[in-house]
Each structure stands twice: as C-alpha cells, then as structure tokens.
Amino acid sequence: MAITSIKNLKEFSTNNDRFEGALTLCPGCAHSMIVRELMNCTDDNLVIASNTGCLEVSTAVYPFTSWDTSWIHIGFENAATAVTGAEAMHKARKRKGTLKDNDAPVKFVAFGGDGSTFDIGFQWLSGAVERGHDFTYICLDNENYANTGGQRSSATPIGAHTSTAQAGTHSYGKKQKKKDIVAIMAAHGAPYVAQLAPNKWKSMAKGFQKALETEGPCFINTVSPCCTEWKFDPKDTINITDLATDSLMFPIYEIIDGHELNILYRPKNVLKVEDYLAAQGRYKHLFKPENRHVIDEIQKNIDEYWEMLQRREEARV
Amino acid sequence: MQDLKLKAADKRGIHQLGGDELVGWDEVTQGIILTSFEGDASNVAHLKAEERNYSDFNSYTATVASWRVQKPVFNIDVCIDCQNCWVWCPDTSIISRDKQMLGIDYDHCKGCEVCVEVCPTNPKSLLMFNEQEDLETALSQWPEKKKKEK
Ligand SMILES: Cc1ncc(C[n+]2csc(CCOP(=O)(O)OP(=O)(O)O)c2C)c(N)n1
Ligand code: SF4
Ligand code: SF4
Ligand code: SF4
Numbered sequence: 271m272a273i274t275s276i277k278n279l280k281e282f283s284t285n286n287d288r289f290e291g292a293l294t295l296c297p298g299c300a301h302s303m304i305v306r307e308l309m310n311c312t313d314d315n316l317v318i319a320s321n322t323g324c325l326e327v328s329t330a331v332y333p334f335t336s337w338d339t340s341w342i343h344i345g346f347e348n349a350a351t352a353v354t355g356a357e358a359m360h361k362a363r364k365r366k367g368t369l370k371d372n373d374a375p376v377k378f379v380a381f382g383g384d385g386s387t388f389d390i391g392f393q394w395l396s397g398a399v400e401r402g403h404d405f406t407y408i409c410l411d412n413e414n415y416a417n418t419g420g421q422r423s424s425a426t427p428i429g430a431h432t433s434t435a436q437a438g439t440h441s442y443g444k445k446q447k448k449k450d451i452v453a454i455m456a457a458h459g460a461p462y463v464a465q466l467a468p469n470k471w472k473s474m475a476k477g478f479q480k481a482l483e484t485e486g487p488c489f490i491n492t493v494s495p496c497c498t499e500w501k502f503d504p505k506d507t508i509n510i511t512d513l514a515t516d517s518l519m520f521p522i523y524e525i526i527d528g529h530e531l532n533i534l535y536r537p538k539n540v541l542k543v544e545d546y547l548a549a550q551g552r553y554k555h556l557f558k559p560e561n562r563h564v565i566d567e568i569q570k571n572i573d574e575y576w577e578m579l580q581r582r583e584e585a586r587v
Numbered sequence: 588m589q590d591l592k593l594k595a596a597d598k599r600g601i602h603q604l605g606g607d608e609l610v611g612w613d614e615v616t617q618g619i620i621l622t623s624f625e626g627d628a629s630n631v632a633h634l635k636a637e638e639r640n641y642s643d644f645n646s647y648t649a650t651v652a653s654w655r656v657q658k659p660v661f662n663i664d665v666c667i668d669c670q671n672c673w674v675w676c677p678d679t680s681i682i683s684r685d686k687q688m689l690g691i692d693y694d695h696c697k698g699c700e701v702c703v704e705v706c707p708t709n710p711k712s713l714l715m716f717n718e719q720e721d722l723e724t725a726l727s728q729w730p731e732k733k734k735k736e737k
C-alpha cells in the first residue's frame with residue numbers, strides 16, 4: 271500500500287495534490303479540506319462514490335470533474351451500495367485474473383453528507399457494513415442538509431436554528447438530540463470507526479490511512495463546519511473547528527473492532543461550549559435569557575459524554 | 588521578489604465555468620462518463636499538476652477567479668514554509684514543491700482567507716488585498732513585525 275508520509279506537514283506537502291481545483295463549494299468550505307486530505311494521504315488508485323449533496327454537485331459541474339480517479343454518483347442514498355458493488359466486482363475479477371493490472375492496489379471510498387449518512391442513506395450504509403466489504407465510508411458532517419438550503423437532519427444538535435427547525439418566539443430551534451452515529455457504526459462491529467476533525471490534520475490523516483489499510487468496512491465521521499448554514503465568516507473555518515474540538519462538542523476518538531476505544535485528542539484547556547456556540551449565527555438565539563437552559567443542557571450532555579468516553583477507554587471493553 | 592512563474596500544466600484556467608457553449612439541462616445525456624485525463628491515467632496519482640495530461644473535462648482547466656473580491660498576496664520573505672496554508676486551503680490553490688511554498692494559484696483561489704488565518708508568522712506571510720491591487724504595490728505596503736501585546 272502506497273501511503274504517503276505524514277510525519278510532519280512539510281513531508282505531507284511533498285505529496286501530489288490529487289483533488290483538482292475549480293470545484294464550486296462555497297469559499298472556506300471544510301468538505302474539500304477533508305477530501306483533499308483523504309486523497310493526498312495515499313498514492314493508491316481510488317474508486318470513490320459520493321452521495322448527493324454539496325460535495326457531489328460541486329465536483330461534477332457538467333462538463334467538468336474535479337476527481338483524478340474513478341468517481342461515481344448515482345443517487346442521494348446509495349454511495350455505499352455503488353462502491354461496495356465495485357469492490358465485489360474487483361475482488362471477483364482479481365480472483366479470475368481478468369483485471370488489466372492484477373497487482374495494482376485499489377481502495378474503495380464512499381463520501382456522504384450527514385443527511386445521506388445519518389438519515390436517508392442509513393440502511394444502504396448499514397447493509398454495506400454488515401456485508402463486510404473492504405471499503406471506507408466518510409461522512410462529511412455539517413449537521414444539516416446544506417445543499418438544499420439548510421434543513422435539519424438527525425445530525426443537527428439540539429438548539430441549532432435550521433430552515434425547518436427555526437428559532438423564534440415559540441421555539442429555540444431543534445428540540446431533539448444529535449444521533450450518535452459513531453456508536454451505531456461501532457455497534458455493527460466494524461474493524462475501524464472514528465470521529466476526526468480537519469483542524470487536527472495529523473490525527474485525521476492517520477485515521478484515514480488506518481481506515482484505508484484496514485481490511486473490511488471502516489466508518490469515519492468528520493466534523494465539517496459549513497460557513498453558509500452555521501453562519502460564520504469563511505476565513506474562520508479552522509478557528510471554528512478548533513472551538514468544536516476544544517470544547518469537546520466534537521471529541522476526537524476511534525473505536526477498534528467495535529470495543530477498543532482510544533481518545534485521540536485531549537485539549538489542554540477544555541473550553542466552555544458557550545465559546546463554540548457564540549461564534550456561530552445558528553446558535554445566536556440561545557443567548558437570550560429564556561433560552562439559557564438549552565446551553566446548560568448542551569454543556570451537561572458534553573460533560574456526560576466525555577466522562578463516558580474516558581471510562582470506556584479505561585475499561586478496554 | 589515574488590516568483591509567479593508557478594508550476595502549471597498548459598491548460599490551467601482556460602475554461603470559464605458555466606460558459607455559454609453548455610447544453611441545456613434537458614439535453615445532457617444521462618449516465619455520462621467524463622475522462623479526467625488524456626491517454627493512460629493509471630499512474631496519475633504519482634504525478635504533479637505540471638506532469639498531468641489534463642483533458643478538457645478536468646476542472647483544473649477551469650477557473651473560479653471571478654468569485655474573488657479580495658485576493659491573498661504571498662510575501663516569500665517572511666514565509667517559514669510551515670505548510671499550514673497548503674494543508675487547509677480548501678481549493679488546492681497553494682502551490683508547494685519540495686517542502687517550499689511557492690505561491691498562489693489565482694485560477695482556482697476563491698479568496699476565502701483561510702490561508703491568512705492559519706499563517707503563523709509575524710507579520711503574516713499572506714495578507715488579503717483588493718482584487719485589483721497589483722502585487723508590487725501590495726508587497727510594498729507589507730506591515731512591520733507586531734510587538735506582543737502585554
Ligand atoms: C432521495 C432524495 N431526497 C432528497 C434529495 C434532495 N437533496 C439533494 S442534496 C440534499 C441535501 C444533502 O444533505 P447532506 O447529505 O447533509 O449533504 P450536504 O449538502 O450537507 O453536504 C437533498 C435533501 C435527493 N436528491 N434525493
Ligand atoms: S453550503 Fe456549507 S457545506 Fe455546502 S458548499 Fe457551502 S459551506 Fe460547504
Ligand atoms: S484565499 Fe482561500 S482559496 Fe485562496 S489560497 Fe487562501 S485558503 Fe486557498
Ligand atoms: S502558512 Fe504562512 S508561513 Fe506557513 S507556508 Fe504558508 S505562507 Fe508560509
């Protein structure tokens with residue numbers, strides 16, 4: 271396997287840029303930071319499928335493609351199905367010796383937004399992981415259906431304003447908690463499951479390489495701040511990601527074989543979630559006196575979850 | 588000062604996205620295949636942009652320069668080649684070769700300012716200027732090193 275050196279950023283930067291320019295994501299969009307890192311951390315041939323969403327529409331603007339490798343889009347929900355079909359075919363042809371180059375290493379990757387991963391494509395993802403294909407699924411989690419105007423998804427956290435869970439005189443935004451997709455995918459018994467973030471580029475590249483190298487189905491949820499729907503200045507994408515990881519709103523960790531949990535990043539100074547919320551327009555209403563209880567609830571959820579992660583890491587079960 | 592003869596394949600930025608030669612949405616063939624490269628592409632992952640044989644379908648041959656209102660300007664004299672800008676640029680617009688930052692790909696940069704934010708030097712080695720500003724003038728206006736606030 272031709273993984274590239276990620277010892278430090280200087281070494282990493284000597285690798286070829288594989289994700290081509292003039293894609294049409296919003297300026298400052300984290301989706302492409304994540305995809306670039308995935309593609310740049312390997313020299314292997316990739317077969318990639320994308321679900322419908324911002325990434326897909328912005329990298330296949332007819333008559334252009336921004337992919338330097340085999341890439342397919344079929345529908346909103348079926349990237350996991352498409353890419354695992356290709357993986358099964360590749361395996362069969364390899365066995366029969368009918369490939370052009372039988373030894374060329376190929377990795378199979380699917381990208382989906384949170385809408386297609388947590389909600390609409392969930393059964394396709396679950397089925398592909400259960401069948402045990404050798405592929406990596408990466409969710410670009412921006413906590414809303416961004417490409418269609420910012421509707422709430424089951425990845426939207428409690429208290430966030432979205433176009434279908436609006437904050438106003440009678441509502442503080444979304445009332446339900448975020449679905450715990452990492453735990454759900456770990457419960458499938460997948461050999462490698464992780465949550466990673468683009469500000470921590472090294473743990474992200476390491477996690478991507480681990481997933482590509484691991485045989486079997488791997489799942490990675492990546493935090494992908496969306497300046498358009500989270501309502502912050504595009505230049506602040508990495509600053510917001512720092513607030514997300516350092517407030518533990520998005521803890522960085524991996525789960526091996528469904529049980530061995532490792533925390534990959536421990537902030538030196540854990541920030542209050544208020545700092546993270548205050549930096550984004552979608553949480554502005556929470557700072558009204560009548561909504562303060564929602565901030566308290568979010569903080570309580572974070573503290574409890576962090577405690578749980580630490581105990582599970584310690585217990586090794 | 589600034590070497591702008593950046594590494595590029597001949598074809599970078601020759602197409603305008605959404606140009607008028609496009610067919611209508613109801614004229615596009617379903618199930619279409621676009622080839623990213625001319626000829627054999629089996630080894631392409633090992634090639635740098637200037638070595639890649641781009642086809643006209645590759646978005647590398649297109650430009651999004653018209654999206655910008657402001658542009659980042661690079662001052663090589665202050666740069667420490669940390670590659671922060673390279674890893675976090677969302678538009679593959681930081682050109683680095685042999686561990687050195689060479690400059691900005693203005694055909695693909697959208698002016699998001701992320702590179703300026705993540706640049707650690709003092710003064711910064713990347714700063715935003717009006718799109719119309721010429722590079723010499725921009726560089727002549729570079730700020731001095733800032734004293735640490737107490
Ligand atoms: C079956 C189906 N339902 C709905 C849509 C419309 N649609 C296209 S993109 C999109 C939003 C995608 O959201 P997400 O998966 O979170 O990706 P993001 O755009 O946020 O990256 C929706 C609802 C569709 N194309 N197909
Ligand atoms: S709407 Fe959000 S996710 Fe979509 S391209 Fe813009 S910043 Fe990226
Ligand atoms: S302004 Fe944005 S797109 Fe342009 S080089 Fe900097 S980070 Fe890249
Ligand atoms: S972030 Fe600044 S110092 Fe680092 S390589 Fe880029 S321009 Fe140079």
Ligand SMILES: [Mg+2]
Binds near residue numbers: 384411416
């Ligand atoms: Mg989304």
